[in-house]
Amino acid sequence: MKKLGFVAALAALLFSLHSPAAAQVKGLYWTTSGMFGPFPITDLIPSVPKEKARDITIPVSMWVIDHPKGLVVFDTGNNAAISDGGCKTYWVPGNCDGLRPSQKRDDVIDRQLQKLGYSTDKVKAVITSHSHLDHIGNIKMFPKAVHVIQKKELYQAWWPEKFQRGGGVFVMGDFDGPARDFNYLELDGDYDLFGDGSVMILSTPGHTLGHQSVKVKLASGKTIIMSQDAIWMQENLDGYPAGLNYSVKDYNNSVNRLKMIRDLENGEIFFAHDQDQFKAKGNQWYK
Numbered sequence: 001m002k003k004l005g006f007v008a009a010l011a012a013l014l015f016s017l018h019s020p021a022a023a024q025v026k027g028l029y030w031t032t033s034g035m036f037g038p039f040p041i042t043d044l045i046p047s048v049p050k051e052k053a054r055d056i057t058i059p060v061s062m063w064v065i066d067h068p069k070g071l072v073v074f075d076t077g078n079n080a081a082i083s084d085g086g087c088k089t090y091w092v093p094g095n096c097d098g099l100r101p102s103q104k105r106d107d108v109i110d111r112q113l114q115k116l117g118y119s120t121d122k123v124k125a126v127i128t129s130h131s132h133l134d135h136i137g138n139i140k141m142f143p144k145a146v147h148v149i150q151k152k153e154l155y156q157a158w159w160p161e162k163f164q165r166g167g168g169v170f171v172m173g174d175f176d177g178p179a180r181d182f183n184y185l186e187l188d189g190d191y192d193l194f195g196d197g198s199v200m201i202l203s204t205p206g207h208t209l210g211h212q213s214v215k216v217k218l219a220s221g222k223t224i225i226m227s228q229d230a231i232w233m234q235e236n237l238d239g240y241p242a243g244l245n246y247s248v249k250d251y252n253n254s255v256n257r258l259k260m261i262r263d264l265e266n267g268e269i270f271f272a273h274d275q276d277q278f279k280a281k282g283n284q285w286y287k
Contacts, residue, residue, distance in 0.1 A: 025066065025216045025218050026068060028066070028216055030278070030286070031062050032278060033060040033108065034077075034078060034083075034102050036058050036100060037099075037275075039098070040053060040055055040056075057275055058278075059272075059275065059278040060272075061272045063075065064112070065214075065216060070124030072123070072125045072127060073109060076142070077108065077109055077134060078137045079138060080108045082101055083108060090171070091133060092167075095133065095167075095168050108138060109138050110141050123144075125185075127193075128147065128153070129213065129229060130208040131156060132229070133171045135229070137171070139174065140179050146183050146185050149187065149210070150188070150210030151187060153209060154184060156170075156208060157170055164246070198216060199215075204227070204230035204258065205246070206251025207242060207244065207245055208246050209246050212228075213226060214226045215261065218286060222267065223265040223267030225269045225270065227258055227269055229272050232271060234276070236255065
């Protein structure tokens, strides 16, 4: 009897260690660094047929992850310098005219954190999906954090390929100077951020050389996958690939990977730049 009691107690302990209650994110908040647009969807996804073409105004997704071991920010959005009409003082004019950002100063990640009752110095980790201007823009606001990025992507930011330099999508001012000496957790693939399975970084190259997405397990047991630019919007899932990719082959593999994870875990994918999804589900907590 004593032996059976010990086995039962051990089984209960193991179950508790692997149950959703033991490995959980307390809350997940979806916000945006202003908006881009309006412009034709075909500017981003040229393969969309004429009968499905439309003008879009898209979010610039950022995420706040409240975990028992520390606060996490996933992507820091557009640099604060482009706020309130200041775009052409910081970005190349072509990106300002093409993307048409409408960011206000209160849309920037530091003010977004303040609205939620946090501050930049309380952020333990900053995960950067990739080093394009609308995702890495404000990492300098987090000098105390551990910055989590694929090693390939960090090097790509500091020394982009020749064919990627001309479009101004890498803005050196976002990650030069003091950011060169930040504490970077340089990854080579997937990573379990807190060691409990609740915040998983997923390598999803294609859009860029070292793009990464994030999967979280909420206290409710629900799986949420934040694709960022691995999947821009629903049209990409419908079979129309994004128009800006380092590797189309890797891009398709990453899209399929996220879809399969979603289906296996009965989860939900949240896209980086989908106006309809953000309108329905943005600016709110998920728990």
